[in-house]
Amino acid sequence: MNPHLYLSNLKSSRVGIITWSILIALYGLLVMYLYPAMKNATGIAEYIQNLPEPLKEAIGITQLLTPEGIYPLKSFVAVEFLAWAPVFVAIYAIFAAGNIAAKEVEMGTMDLLLSLPVSRTRLLASKFAVFITGLLAIQAASMAGLAIGMYLIEDRMSLASLALALVQASLLVLAVGSYSLLFSCIFLNPRKTLTVSGTLTVVLYILNFMAPSLGSYQWVRRLSLFHYYRTEAVINSASLDWGGVAVFLVVIAVCLASAMLIFRRRDITP
């Protein structure tokens, strides 16, 4: 990684990162704000509780109500925030990582960067590091929004469990960003990259939801990254889902290594 390119790119990405961070923090605050009104409205929780088991598994939650019939904060946060936030942040990942190589080539600025004494691998690493920084900022803002919200409503859940669930979510988003970068290096065309990365993400998401109803073909769920993002397990056990972590890390490593390899050998043609 080249620190000067990293800082320069971080500076030009700051508005997007700050905007995403504010939005996600507000979403966290909103979820917490709604909880006091919802915790006794157990009808919604019962409705979700009565959904088919595979569908509940798909959103990562199987047990919403306590044996006493209370809709606890941790379940509410898991359903209303943790199940959706990674999908929103995945949109950031598709744009931020997908544009890394493709947009620079389309704009013609890649020529400028590659006329400097910096290797293609370092260049890509510097820009991907900016994406990771953005992702960390967004997840920190999520945590801050939820924590402040929790403080305001005076209801409590384990912040450590919440942080671990956000780490698991970050790895999922990092995997989405990694294949977006790979497509960016393959196509060197922003529109094509965003279309393919976006479509793949939607397909993986739907696959995770639809697979339980596919009878003997339920195993296809395992092909979806979202299948390995199980918030309930993380929140209840207060430890990372190591199986999911391993899958995400393998996808990230394979996609990043392939992206670097392809980009090193590509013709740069605006």
Added chain:
Amino acid sequence: MKMDDTVPVIRTLGLTKYYGKTRGIEDLNLEVRPGEIFGFLGPNGSGKTTTIRLLLDLLYPTRGCAEIFGLDTRRDSLAIRRRLGYLPGDVSLYGDMTVNELLTLATRVRKVDCERRKVLLAERLGLNPNVRIRACSKGMKQKAAIILALMHDPELLILDEPTLGLDPLVQREFYQTLLEEKAAGKAVFLSSHILTEVERVCDRVGIVREGRLVDVEQVPDLKRKKVRRMELVLAHEINADQLRIEGVEVLQQQGARVELAVHGHVDKLMKKLAELPVEDIVFPEATLEDTFMKFYSESKKS
């Protein structure tokens, strides 16, 4: 690193690039020597930019290879880029930066102190470095890109259509800068489709057409070979034989109006015209097309 005078600064051996089935450049063999300004002249689409992109390792050759400072352009690309300055044909810079921020970024990545040259070049080209690039005109962006290419005092400059968007006064300043770089022992590879630009600053010229190097000429030889059209309006019709002089060809005659093709020097023709009842002369600068037609027909004959 000191430049070795015995090693060509640029050397290509059978350099070929195809984009699928489309020809970029074919079997290019050329050498640029230390301390010379080499013009790479050709019409749009002839393969000039492809050649430059191959030299900069932005493209991978289909066949052949290229060396800069005796180093392989693919294997030793980083070491080469430390020692060269590049001005792209179509300048694209980051709009959200100021010129100074961009130049500072390049300085830091290069890890060399360019401050003095940066300030000098900005003053010389009349560019305010504190202006945001988004607010810059095409000419100002071109000036910024020129400073970016020159500020680290590179041993070789690779310039693709460098004067695009520059006004005549800045062009003159830029040519002067190139000549000073040459005097300091630097080499320049300058691609252009403007014949007069190449004649003005270059020592040798490579003529490229349809992806092939047609000829490499010393500039005085090119000047001798170039063809210019002259249109004469006479007081009355004359016998065309009166204009049959060495290096002059009568292309057509319509009454008192005569169109000539003038090859090389004009001294004999001017002496002859002084004897004729000339009312008007139109003698524009030689076009690249006319010059290329000559090279093209010569290469076909051979």
